[in-house]
Amino acid sequence: MPPKTVHAVCSHDCPDSCAVLVTVDELGRATRVRGDASHPVTRGFLCGKVAKYLDRVYAPDRLLYPMRRRAGVAKGPLAQGREAEAFERISWDEALHTIAERLKTIAEKCGPESILPYSYAGTIGKLGYGSMDRRFFHRLGASQLDRTICSETGGQALVSVYGRKLGTDTEAFRHAKLILAWAANIHGNNIHLWPFVEEARRNAAKLVVIDPYPTRTARAADWYIAIRPGTDSALALGMMHILVRDRLYDGDYVERWTHGFEKLRERAAEYPPERVAALTGIAVGDVERLARDYATTQPAVIRLNYGVQRSDNGGAAVRAIAMLPALTGAWKHGGGGLQLSTSGAFRFDGEALERPDLMLASPLRRPSRVVNMILLGQALTELRDPAVKALFVYNSNPAAVAPDQAAVLRGLQREDLFTVVHEQFFTDTADYADIVLPATTFLEHKDIQGAYGHYYVQLSEQAIAPLGEARSNVWLFGQLAQRMGFEEACFRESEDDLIAQALRANAPEKQHPWMKGITAETLRAAGGAQRLQFDQEQPGAHFQPFAEGPFDTPSGKIEFYSEALAAQGIDPLPAFRPAAESRHVAASQRYPLEFLPRKADNYMNSTFANLEVHQEMEARHRDALEMNSADAASRGIADGDAIEVFNDRGRLRLKAMVVTGAASVPQGVVAARLNWNKLSVGGHNVNLLTSQRVSDLAGGPVFYSVLVEVRRVD
Ligand SMILES: Nc1nc2c(c(=O)[nH]1)N[C@H]1C(S)=C(S)[C@@H](COP(=O)(O)OP(=O)(O)OC[C@H]3O[C@@H](n4cnc5c(=O)[nH]c(N)nc54)[C@H](O)[C@@H]3O)O[C@H]1N2
Numbered sequence: 001m002p003p004k005t006v007h008a009v010c011s012h013d014c015p016d017s018c019a020v021l022v023t024v025d026e027l028g029r030a031t032r033v034r035g036d037a038s039h040p041v042t043r044g045f046l047c048g049k050v051a052k053y054l055d056r057v058y059a060p061d062r063l064l065y066p067m068r069r070r071a072g073v074a075k076g077p078l079a080q081g082r083e084a085e086a087f088e089r090i091s092w093d094e095a096l097h098t099i100a101e102r103l104k105t106i107a108e109k110c111g112p113e114s115i116l117p118y119s120y121a122g123t124i125g126k127l128g129y130g131s132m133d134r135r136f137f138h139r140l141g142a143s144q145l146d147r148t149i150c151s152e153t154g155g156q157a158l159v160s161v162y163g164r165k166l167g168t169d170t171e172a173f174r175h176a177k178l179i180l181a182w183a184a185n186i187h188g189n190n191i192h193l194w195p196f197v198e199e200a201r202r203n204a205a206k207l208v209v210i211d212p213y214p215t216r217t218a219r220a221a222d223w224y225i226a227i228r229p230g231t232d233s234a235l236a237l238g239m240m241h242i243l244v245r246d247r248l249y250d251g252d253y254v255e256r257w258t259h260g261f262e263k264l265r266e267r268a269a270e271y272p273p274e275r276v277a278a279l280t281g282i283a284v285g286d287v288e289r290l291a292r293d294y295a296t297t298q299p300a301v302i303r304l305n306y307g308v309q310r311s312d313n314g315g316a317a318v319r320a321i322a323m324l325p326a327l328t329g330a331w332k333h334g335g336g337g338l339q340l341s342t343s344g345a346f347r348f349d350g351e352a353l354e355r356p357d358l359m360l361a362s363p364l365r366r367p368s369r370v371v372n373m374i375l376l377g378q379a380l381t382e383l384r385d386p387a388v389k390a391l392f393v394y395n396s397n398p399a400a401v402a403p404d405q406a407a408v409l410r411g412l413q414r415e416d417l418f419t420v421v422h423e424q425f426f427t428d429t430a431d432y433a434d435i436v437l438p439a440t441t442f443l444e445h446k447d448i449q450g451a452y453g454h455y456y457v458q459l460s461e462q463a464i465a466p467l468g469e470a471r472s473n474v475w476l477f478g479q480l481a482q483r484m485g486f487e488e489a490c491f492r493e494s495e496d497d498l499i500a501q502a503l504r505a506n507a508p509e510k511q512h513p514w515m516k517g518i519t520a521e522t523l524r525a526a527g528g529a530q531r532l533q534f535d536q537e538q539p540g541a542h543f544q545p546f547a548e549g550p551f552d553t554p555s556g557k558i559e560f561y562s563e564a565l566a567a568q569g570i571d572p573l574p575a576f577r578p579a580a581e582s583r584h585v586a587a588s589q590r591y592p593l594e595f596l597p598r599k600a601d602n603y604m605n606s607t608f609a610n611l612e613v614h615q616e617m618e619a620r621h622r623d624a625l626e627m628n629s630a631d632a633a634s635r636g637i638a639d640g641d642a643i644e645v646f647n648d649r650g651r652l653r654l655k656a657m658v659v660t661g662a663a664s665v666p667q668g669v670v671a672a673r674l675n676w677n678k679l680s681v682g683g684h685n686v687n688l689l690t691s692q693r694v695s696d697l698a699g700g701p702v703f704y705s706v707l708v709e710v711r712r713v714d
Pocket residue numbers: 013014015150151182183184185188189190210211212213215227228229230231232305306307308311596598599600601602603604605606704
């Protein structure tokens with residue numbers, strides 16, 4: 001084979017969905033990965049995590065063969081490299097046979113709903129994220145999983161206001177004159193937006209960051225506003241208060257395109273700057289200045305990210321922030337508006353991929369019950385009728401990323417729970433498996449992908465043969481379906497068939513105008529990526545959603561007031577409500593510090609945490625709790641001291657990292673980062689302290705509403 005360059009797409013759960021060029025040598029080995037310079041958002045560079053991707057693909061501890069737990073070995077944490085003491089290698093044939101027989105028996109004895117699939121966004125490729133797997137579990141009649149762990153609260157909030165998850169075009173940020181990075185760690189989580197921010201700043205734009213944590217983005221800003229966690233709804237309502245009071249809103253846009261302004265005006269009246277200052281910790285003068293700057297600078301754009309919605313009141317907060325550009329009419333100005341997600345622009349055929357109709361062919365003959373993924377701890381320890389008897393994990397590492405870890409691990413430890421884990425590495429979750437199966441990386445399988453941070457569809461070609469006996473998600477669930485005796489033809493379809501279905505390539509008349517004519521062939525001819533074909537788009541112009549209606553909401557307008565939410569018993573207007581665990585609630589004052597259990601800048605949730613190069617980049621923050629010097633001093637804690645961080649759910653052993661000056665967390669706030677449990681000092685990561693409470697909308701998690709206390713240990 002001659003050497004070649006293959007267009008793949010980074011499939012990690014990141015807004016940027018980078019175009020990756022993989023160099024493959026004559027032996028079929030990938031020798032280099034780089035960002036595609038011809039992709040307008042990737043612009044020829046990759047983040048620090050994926051620039052070192054070959055260290056992941058070819059890591060000596062990649063999981064390469066199916067394995068089975070040895071008889072008599074209890075479930076639980078295994079030291080890295082010692083997995084062979086607990087697991088023995090088996091063939092794929094035996095693995096598939098064992099799994100199929102166990103699932104059949106469990107479905108017959110306890111009902112198919114006692115089987116729970118558990119997956120999230122290990123890959124966001126359309127096929128790998130949800131296609132053959134969903135078909136398989138639908139046909140089986142397994143419980144459905146409500147995938148709430150990341151963005152459902154904010155996503156549904158945005159949809160309640162605008163009807164669709166669209167946002168300002170990433171490439172249009174260069175035209176903005178004011179950029180608010182609101183809970184948006186651009187340097188850490190969304191680095192391909194940064195060059196557009198820099199370009200705007202070269203043209204005199206100002207960058208304002210609103211975040212309780214002093215991220216690198218915050219430190220690079222023109223103005224950094226350290227807000228108290230969970231109080232963003234108050235700030236946004238306070239800004240509205242000022243916009244209305246000083247008549248700084250766009251009356252014409254509001255009149256034409258919005259619904260419920262009068263009611264919103266009354267609600268905003270309850271948030272005078274003094275009250276907002278007391279709630280948010282931001283000075284009255286700063287609230288005033290922020291509102292005025294925002295309303296009087298055009299184009300103004302908000303890069304809202306998902307940090308604000310990981311809180312009890314997160315849905316209301318996202319709704320309130322999302323309403324700001326509708327009040328000022330910022331959507332009318334090229335480069336103005338707001339971006340939370342662009343994913344609603346990609347009109348793939350999800351039903352064809354996932355086939356929810358197959359539930360009617362299951363033994364239940366009806367849609368099966370739905371389990372909220374963030375309540376995994378409860379599902380494994382308390383759920384009945386039926387209790388969960390089998391757990392099938394892929395694309396996720398719940399032992400590390402799910403909240404209320406003690407409950408999750410108690411569940412995973414059950415010897416009567418049959419657990420399968422399909423993975424690239426021996427994760428914390430794999431330690432609790434009965435059967436472990438090896439998964440491919442995005443270099444080793446084919447897929448099709450949209451994005452949530454730009455507007456390009458991309459084809460991800462398979463660059464190299466799977467390592468060892470690694471197999472893709474599509475292959476695995478297709479094979480299992482055969483073993484279960486599922487006869488529907490859809491279980492024998494290839495990755496190419498699925499890609500064609502996702503694009504509706506065989507039914508052009510059903511293609512959405514934005515995806516018209518896009519097929520695997522046109523994508524290939526275009527070098528792997530094609531921009532969505534927005535109808536209102538002039539050549540060279542940017543996509544400007546929401547400049548005018550009609551909107552996909554029940555009223556056809558932007559909804560300040562939502563009857564649909566009212567019908568669900570949810571406040572139809574945004575409001576500030578304190579999180580159950582916050583400094584605003586007296587009952588929880590026993591734990592006085594607000595805890596931010598953050599994502600690591602150099603890992604992707606728990607992914608990459610086991611790789612040495614990534615650990616080196618993250619070294620300063622590993623096993624560290626960032627504290628303000630005042631909070632440290634009042635507890636007799638010095639930088640580097642061994643400490644314990646605790647609340648009713650658990651105790652973590654960390655070391656104090658006392659930072660002073662601009663890089664310090666605010667007083668009253670402490671922060672630590674996600675890691676694998678078994679690579680953490682005390683055997684647990686930050687999720688030991690997080691709770692299974694759900695947010696105000698869509699049952700999302702409240703990772704960032706956690707109270708703790710800290711003490712020095714000797
Ligand atoms: N390097 C890296 N990149 C990633 C990931 C990763 O783990 N590492 N994860 C990926 C994933 S899964 C996602 S969903 C995306 C998006 O990820 P985001 O949801 O944007 O990431 P977070 O870091 O959770 O939150 C963004 C910022 O919100 C801040 N924040 C927390 N609470 C509040 C609050 O109450 N108010 C305000 N104003 N800010 C708050 C946090 O301090 C953080 O800096 O990023 C992806 N990219």
